[in-house]
Amino acid sequence: MILDIKHLDVSLSGQTILDDITLNVADRTMVGLLGPNGSGKSTLLRTLWRALLPDGGAVLIDGADIAKMPTLEIARRVGVLMQDDGTDPRYTAKEVVETGRLPHRSLFGADRDPDDPVAEALSAAGAGQFADRRIDTLSGGQRQRVLAARTLAQGTPVVLLDEPTNHLDLAAQLELLELFRCRGITVIAALHDLNLAAAYCDRLHLLDRGLLVASGTPEQVLAPELIGAVFGVAAAVTTNPLTGTRAVHIGPRHNTEGTS
């Protein structure tokens, strides 16, 4: 599905969080949102599934304005993997993933998908082994797999990931992004790790204090001057010998002034 984000303005308690954001997300691409803390990445994601209403502008999914869409229709199109989403720890992993099927259940509880999307999502996310364990007995990484499985089970053509690789070790970070990438769906991910973003995303958008300052391929966006200025660091960019994608190296700004 194609996402059109048009002139989005968001302010929270009088403070401007997003200022005139316009960007397009092509079908079946993986898009990274980059920017320091407070740059508006999470807020942008929240407006994309109408958890937040913008003050101005619109979000269109395949041409349809989500402001006019019933909550259920949004949930059938857009899945979300949030940070610290408050999932009740007394539930088992399988029960948590089952809630992802809610948009596809009829009133009397039957799932409209005859296959078993819950089991499929659990095993795809590598959470099959602890399907019957309670969430509060799982490690942070295992828990994140369960939450990813819930988002997968929702079976939406668009998925929003808000810093999905937190709590994950190195291998699990790659696995998680690959998990969503290989589904052939539209993915928009807020990412802290610039190298992961370079390796997995087709396009990147760089936010700085609510403004969209750069959009393009990883090669275009991950420019040393731009990264340095936005993140307040000194940056150098090389090529990752393993993946052939951009690799960003950073150092403290005051030591390496002018050496980028």
Place this chain on the structure above:
Amino acid sequence: MEAKATATAFAGPGDPRRRARRWIWVAAGAIVLLVTIAGVLVGQVAVPADAIGSIILSHLFGLPLYATEVQDQIVWDVRLPRVLAAVVVGAALAVTGVVIQAVVRNPLGDPYVIGVTPGASLGAVTAIVLGTGIGILGIVGSAFIGALVAFVVIVVLARRGGGWAPGRVILSGVAIGYLLSAATYFLQIMATPAQLQRALFWTLGSIAGVGWVALPLLTGITVVGCGWLLLRARWLDALASGPELARSQGIPVGRFQVELMVVAALITACVVAVVGGIGFVGLVIPHAARFLVGAAHRRVLVASLLLGAGFLPAADILARTVLAPTELPIGIITAAVGAPLFIAQLARTDRRAPA
């Protein structure tokens, strides 16, 4: 599935617990049945079991009656409606406790917190002490109206400022509860000794007065309410993880929360108006149910219904027998049994929590 073998070693409800659960359902059902039978058997006048059987069969199917007229009156007019009322009221209070806890996302949720119990108490005591004015409504009618008015006030206070904040339900519920209690106590001080006796009995709850008129009404609203809730059990699961998550699964959260509160308030208002302020059932039973069957609401609702339906008739038997021939208000029994159960559970979860 290969996953299940590894899951058994953990505290969560793995496969053996699922098998154990089947027995929990059977046991809970059997307990409800046994307690109901015991409730009809036990009383100040001994009525033989075969006479009881004959009385019930003669009323239901018109078979000949092999019992005296007095026995017939005791069993059919007094004991049976009372025991059945205890079953229904226990189930209703337990299930609404589950719902209120889910909406306010707080383990302290019960009919007291949403104002229904203190509101009903004030309504009933007003009717008892002041008599006229709302005398047309009677005690039950005034209690019902008191319950709904208190509920609406608490919801309005909790919703103020645009959003719905579950924490505010508890806060305003506690504050309004104290205020209403103060008014109730004030009225009781102005009451004559006879009025005070009635008021006290009402406040602590009694199912002695439920006859064949009120019983179908209570049963009807409880059955309809529980049926609707069971259809919405999975929505309750999503809501347990917070409104934000529930909305991401396509649930119209604001409307759903209001629907839940209104259903819970209506059921409890009907129940409490008839039987008085029976405490602790709505608080303790849902926790016990979760302990037995896990967190998923499609199981917690049914388990709470069964446990409540077994617990209250048992408490009623105690209320009738502990100080026989004097009868205790059933609220004393439910609190005396429920509070230690609640504390025991608190101690258990304390130990299990990570350091």
